[in-house]
Amino acid sequence: MKKIERGAQFVAQNLQLFCCPVCQADFTKVVEHSVFCAHKHQFDLSKKGTLYLIKHGVTSDYDDDEMWQARRILLQAGLFDPIIHAIIAQMDQPTNANILDIGCGEGSVLHRLEELRQNKTESYVGFDISKRAINLATQQETTGFFCVADLAALPFRDKSFDYLIDIFSPSAYHEFKRVQTDQGKLLKIIPNANYLGELRRALYDKNDEKHAYSNQKVLDLFYQHYPEAKTQRISYEFELTPKLFENLLKMTPLQWGASKARLQEVAQKGLTKISVDVTLLMGEK
Incomplete structure (x- = not known):
């Protein structure tokens, strides 16, 4: 077909x-x-x-094939596997569950979820504002559906999804709650201070605002909308080959504010491992 x-x-x-x-x-x-x-x-x-379900033109800093290809290489190598397993541990096995991947990028997370869940009665939908990412997502061997959409104006019916997965994407909680079923869960991943910490510290000096990171504002906003939310810290180290490190540099927005000289220096030195340090936020209505 x-x-x-x-x-x-x-x-x-x-x-x-x-x-x-x-x-x-x-x-x-x-x-x-x-x-x-x-x-x-x-x-x-x-x-x-795919469907283009945005009623206006959009521009995105993330509309870059090289960046999305690099992300796919890292994710297929297992960069987010412990995160995905932690998300799955918070999901039941209901019949006919509808699962939405918010800001799905090139589709690797949705594909891995479907692969691990092994539940043919579930429906998977992934969307992103980047048309390039969605085009790449269709290369995945998945029964899921991909569309270009804006998270601030979701093209989905009220109470239509049992699980909303949000990994590092912005949030529009009024829309998330609207499409979330009464018993549904929002499972959101946010970075902690040491997420990719080795790379952050290599790219930026101590006096640079990007040398350190705090997720407190993001966490506070989540609790405003989901006061009874639960959290789980997920922290591990991921080993890097020279090729994986090269793709990590292409994948992360951390590179955007760094000087060319510092980027070249870091690229030459490389890293043999990277810290993945995130928090899983679990919100129910």
């Missing part, structure tokens, strides 16, 4: 998940490779089987 046909099939079988980004009406039908809402707004599937 072609990707466009697979995408059309997924939407047709899961119309109850989607709503129109233009008028917020429900999606009602799929005709060949086009999707229609109740007010007859039309959205055409791409050849890769």
Whole structure:
């Protein structure tokens, strides 16, 4: 089956998940490779089987093929595996669960979740604001569906997802709560002070504001919306080969504010391991 046909099939079988980004009406039908809402707004599937569900043009610092390819290499090498296992440990095995990957990037996390969960009754949807990332995500061998969408105006119906996965993405909690089922969970990963600490300290001097990091504001905001939230710290070291380190530099936004001279120096010296230090936030309504 072609990707466009697979995408059309997924939407047709899961119309109850989607709503129109233009008028917020429900999606009602799929005709060949086009999707229609109740007010007859039309959205055409791409050849890769994706939908563009943003009603305005967007620009993103993350719309970079090289960065997304580097992320895929690191994730397929296992960089986030302990994080993904911790997320899965907080998920039940309900029948017909709907799972949303917020800011899914090039799709590796969604693919790994599906691979580890091994539950064919579940529906997986990943979205990102980067069209390049979504195009790469369609290369994954997954039954999931990918679309271009804006987290501040989610093209999904109220109470449509049992699990919302958010790894390092920004948050629009009013929208997250809207699409979260009454018994659903938001599982959000935020970096701690020592996340990629070796690289941060190598790239920035002590007097630079990027030399240190605090997630307190992000944590406080989460508790404002989910006062009964639970947290779990996940901390480990990940071994790097020279090639993996090269891709780590391409993948992380930490490089964006560093001088070219410092980047070249760090690239030459390299790192043999990196610290992954994050907090899993678990929010229920």
